[in-house]
Amino acid sequence: MDIKDFKNLIEKYILEYFDAKPEDLKNYLEPMLYSMKVGGKRIRPILLLLTYNLYKEKYEEALPFALSMEMIHTYSLIHDDLPSMDDDDLRRGMPTNHKKFGEARAILAGDGLLNESMIIMFNQCMSLEERKVKASKLIAEAAGAEGMILGQIIDIESEDKQVSEEMLLKMHKNKTGQLIKASILSGAILGEATEKELETLSDYGEKIGLAFQVKDDILDVIGDEKAAGKSLSDKDNLKSNFITMYGLEKCKEYCEKLTNECIELLRQLDKNVDLLIELTEFLLKRNY
Amino acid sequence: MDIKDFKNLIEKYILEYFDAKPEDLKNYLEPMLYSMKVGGKRIRPILLLLTYNLYKEKYEEALPFALSMEMIHTYSLIHDDLPSMDDDDLRRGMPTNHKKFGEARAILAGDGLLNESMIIMFNQCMSLEERKVKASKLIAEAAGAEGMILGQIIDIESEDKQVSEEMLLKMHKNKTGQLIKASILSGAILGEATEKELETLSDYGEKIGLAFQVKDDILDVIGDEKAAGKSLSDKDNLKSNFITMYGLEKCKEYCEKLTNECIELLRQLDKNVDLLIELTEFLLKRNY
Numbered sequence: 001m002d003i004k005d006f007k008n009l010i011e012k013y014i015l016e017y018f019d020a021k022p023e024d025l026k027n028y029l030e031p032m033l034y035s036m037k038v039g040g041k042r043i044r045p046i047l048l049l050l051t052y053n054l055y056k057e058k059y060e061e062a063l064p065f066a067l068s069m070e071m072i073h074t075y076s077l078i079h080d081d082l083p084s085m086d087d088d089d090l091r092r093g094m095p096t097n098h099k100k101f102g103e104a105r106a107i108l109a110g111d112g113l114l115n116e117s118m119i120i121m122f123n124q125c126m127s128l129e130e131r132k133v134k135a136s137k138l139i140a141e142a143a144g145a146e147g148m149i150l151g152q153i154i155d156i157e158s159e160d161k162q163v164s165e166e167m168l169l170k171m172h173k174n175k176t177g178q179l180i181k182a183s184i185l186s187g188a189i190l191g192e193a194t195e196k197e198l199e200t201l202s203d204y205g206e207k208i209g210l211a212f213q214v215k216d217d218i219l220d221v222i223g224d225e226k227a228a229g230k231s232l233s234d235k236d237n238l239k240s241n242f243i244t245m246y247g248l249e250k251c252k253e254y255c256e257k258l259t260n261e262c263i264e265l266l267r268q269l270d271k272n273v274d275l276l277i278e279l280t281e282f283l284l285k286r287n288y
Numbered sequence: 289m290d291i292k293d294f295k296n297l298i299e300k301y302i303l304e305y306f307d308a309k310p311e312d313l314k315n316y317l318e319p320m321l322y323s324m325k326v327g328g329k330r331i332r333p334i335l336l337l338l339t340y341n342l343y344k345e346k347y348e349e350a351l352p353f354a355l356s357m358e359m360i361h362t363y364s365l366i367h368d369d370l371p372s373m374d375d376d377d378l379r380r381g382m383p384t385n386h387k388k389f390g391e392a393r394a395i396l397a398g399d400g401l402l403n404e405s406m407i408i409m410f411n412q413c414m415s416l417e418e419r420k421v422k423a424s425k426l427i428a429e430a431a432g433a434e435g436m437i438l439g440q441i442i443d444i445e446s447e448d449k450q451v452s453e454e455m456l457l458k459m460h461k462n463k464t465g466q467l468i469k470a471s472i473l474s475g476a477i478l479g480e481a482t483e484k485e486l487e488t489l490s491d492y493g494e495k496i497g498l499a500f501q502v503k504d505d506i507l508d509v510i511g512d513e514k515a516a517g518k519s520l521s522d523k524d525n526l527k528s529n530f531i532t533m534y535g536l537e538k539c540k541e542y543c544e545k546l547t548n549e550c551i552e553l554l555r556q557l558d559k560n561v562d563l564l565i566e567l568t569e570f571l572l573k574r575n576y
Contacts, residue, residue: 084391103372
């Protein structure tokens with residue numbers, strides 16, 4: 001299997017999951033499914049499956065966790081796009097959830113996805129396997145008010161402000177970094193990686209999360225709207241980001257340096273890390 | 289211990305929980321704590337603890353679940369009060385979360401509380417005790433898109449509309465009923481009630497949830513704003529409710545009938561149900 005196969009696998013699993021819901025509920029669940037289907041790179045669930053696959057051969061038992069992760073990511077985008085937050089009309093080239101279904105339904109679609117992700121994980125915990133409870137707890141913590149949501153709060157408070165380098169790093173480390181790192185670590189926990197390996201993967205997770213965000217900021221400057229599938233708003237231009245902080249050239253160098261460090265860390269694992277290296281390099285080279 | 293002691297216990301536990309958070313995060317968590325502190329009747333966590341206490345003597349191991357339940361209830365109120373939802377300025381006599389902290393922070397406070405409630409339960413699941421995972425799963429399902437959130441979606445879709453009796457019941461059964469029933473059942477599962485007892489408590493849960501909602505509708509008509517601590521908006525008057533459906537007198541009779549049926553069900557359990565009966569009667573007689 002290559003990376004594209006994993007992406008297809010996840011997208012098929014998303015559709016199957018919602019398809020298995022009772023017919024009389026499907027209309028109510030449509031806003032949730034809409035944003036889950038809109039697409040995206042599926043980086044988090046792919047990272048989870050690839051890391052799991054370093055240790056175990058199949059992927060079936062990791063799939064529900066990968067789905068949970070993508071649901072959490074998707075809910076955060078729906079709420080982030082709301083008028084009182086980033087006020088975005090387009091996401092991945094399509095109307096944002098609230099543009100399509102109205103604000104109230106969009107808020108509830110986000111709530112519903114967050115809640116559903118937890119139901120999926122509690123269902124997995126019913127087997128009473130410690131690694132599954134540990135992975136679930138780690139994912140929930142990464143998503144919470146001391147993880148991703150903290151990053152979102154800092155982001156809101158930083159609006160129209162020049163913020164310190166420290167605060168910018170703290171914001172991104174939480175807002176984007178936490179879920180990316182949790183995808184990697186939960187995959188590894190499910191695969192029964194050793195403590196030592198988890199440490200290495202934790203470093204990898206931090207660096208790839210940071211590289212991902214620096215690259216996003218680079219794309220916001222040099223990418224065009226079409227490739228990004230979202231409107232590059234004036235609001236974004238007022239915000240502090242890595243480009244306003246370090247300048248474009250430094251950012252490109254930094255991103256490359258982080259990517260190399262990621263690859264070095266992966267090689268330390270003494271496992272077949274080819275696909276993870278490929279994904280790491282793709283994230284550096286991507287133009288969307 | 290009487291009911292007031294349980295209420296105090298929960299309120300103390302809420303404060304302790306947030307007080308134990310890292311100092312540098314407290315400012316970010318303030319909107320979450322604000323709504324948790326505003327008060328209310330604490331019906332759900334009290335129900336959970338009282339039901340647990342039918343079977344086990346202490347309450348310490350049920351407290352985290354009671355807290356989770358109150359967090360889920362509180363997040364749902366924060367999101368319900370938002371301008372795009374019910375657009376309420378007051379809740380329990382205090383400014384609603386978005387009036388106090390702005391919409392963006394309020395949305396994130398709600399997200400944070402829902403997420404935190406799940407973290408608390410995953411932490412409990414780390415003991416790998418089946419009853420704890422079962423209780424957590426039941427609570428998450430009751431809160432989700434096929435439970436409380438479904439009720440909220442139906443509520444939104446029913447706005448400014450005359451709805452059928454069937455739809456009104458479906459809305460309330462989910463919007464209010466699910467969390468109330470889940471409080472009772474999760475307490476009983478933690479207490480290791482038998483399947484037969486769970487069935488009886490499930491019936492009790494459905495009936496008390498319905499009685500609670502009918503009483504709420506009665507209070508919306510005859511209660512004054514001061515006692516309710518919220519503004520009785522014009523918007524509410526356009527909505528179908530039990531009063532517009534059956535008339536005030538029928539509703540009072542119905543509420544009393546349900547309460548009596550609840551008490552009968554409790555007596556079938558052959559346990560010390562005094563406090564649960566007291567709470568059930570209080571919910572009928574309350575004027576807020």
